[in-house]
Structures are given as C-alpha cells and as structure tokens.
Amino acid sequence: MNWRTLPRYEFDRTLDIVRAVREAVGEHVDILIEGHSRFSTAAAIEVATALAPVRPVWFEEPVPIRRFHPLWSSEAQPSPDRKRARTSTPSSSSPSY
Numbered sequence: 001m002n003w004r005t006l007p008r009y010e011f012d013r014t015l016d017i018v019r020a021v022r023e024a025v026g027e028h029v030d031i032l033i034e035g036h037s038r039f040s041t042a043a044a045i046e047v048a049t050a051l052a053p054v055r056p057v058w059f060e061e062p063v064p065i066r067r068f069h070p071l072w073s074s075e076a077q078p079s080p081d082r083k084r085a086r087t088s089t090p091s092s093s094s095p096s097y
Contacts, residue, residue, distance in 0.1 A: 014047070047059075
C-alpha cells in the first residue's frame, strides 16, 4: 500500500471522527480539514466525496501542489464557491496565495 492512500479501516475511522465532530459542534460551526499533501489525487477525491455530507468549508492541500490541477476538473469540484488555499501552474516556480 502506498502512503498516499488510506487503508479502509483508517478511511472509515477518519469519517467517523469528522462525523462525530460535526454532530458535537452542530451545523453552525465551520469544519476545516488539513490534508498535509497526504493523498494521491484519487484518494483525495474519494475523501472529499465521502466528507461532502459533513459539509466541511475547507479541505486544504490534500495533494502535493504539483498534482493540484487534476482536482479542479468540473467533476471533482463539489461546489463552485469552494476556494483553494494556494494554486500553482506548471509554468510558475512558486505558488500564489
């Protein structure tokens, strides 16, 4: 198994924890998730899709910045009003904020 994927038990446990937080704080508190560049593109999309019912307002940097652009296809975006923390293009040498 690749370190950029989650074993099923960790995936399920992660979702359980975030659901518990949502239940504890209610719908009027924003939940922000930090990805720490931990996921492959496919794993990030799977995690984001699974987290969608919990309605986090932020899922920051789930993939390494060099893999960021595939996540912004129209199919991968859960909502047009979501913002990204930083972006980068292949031609830029540093991210913009």
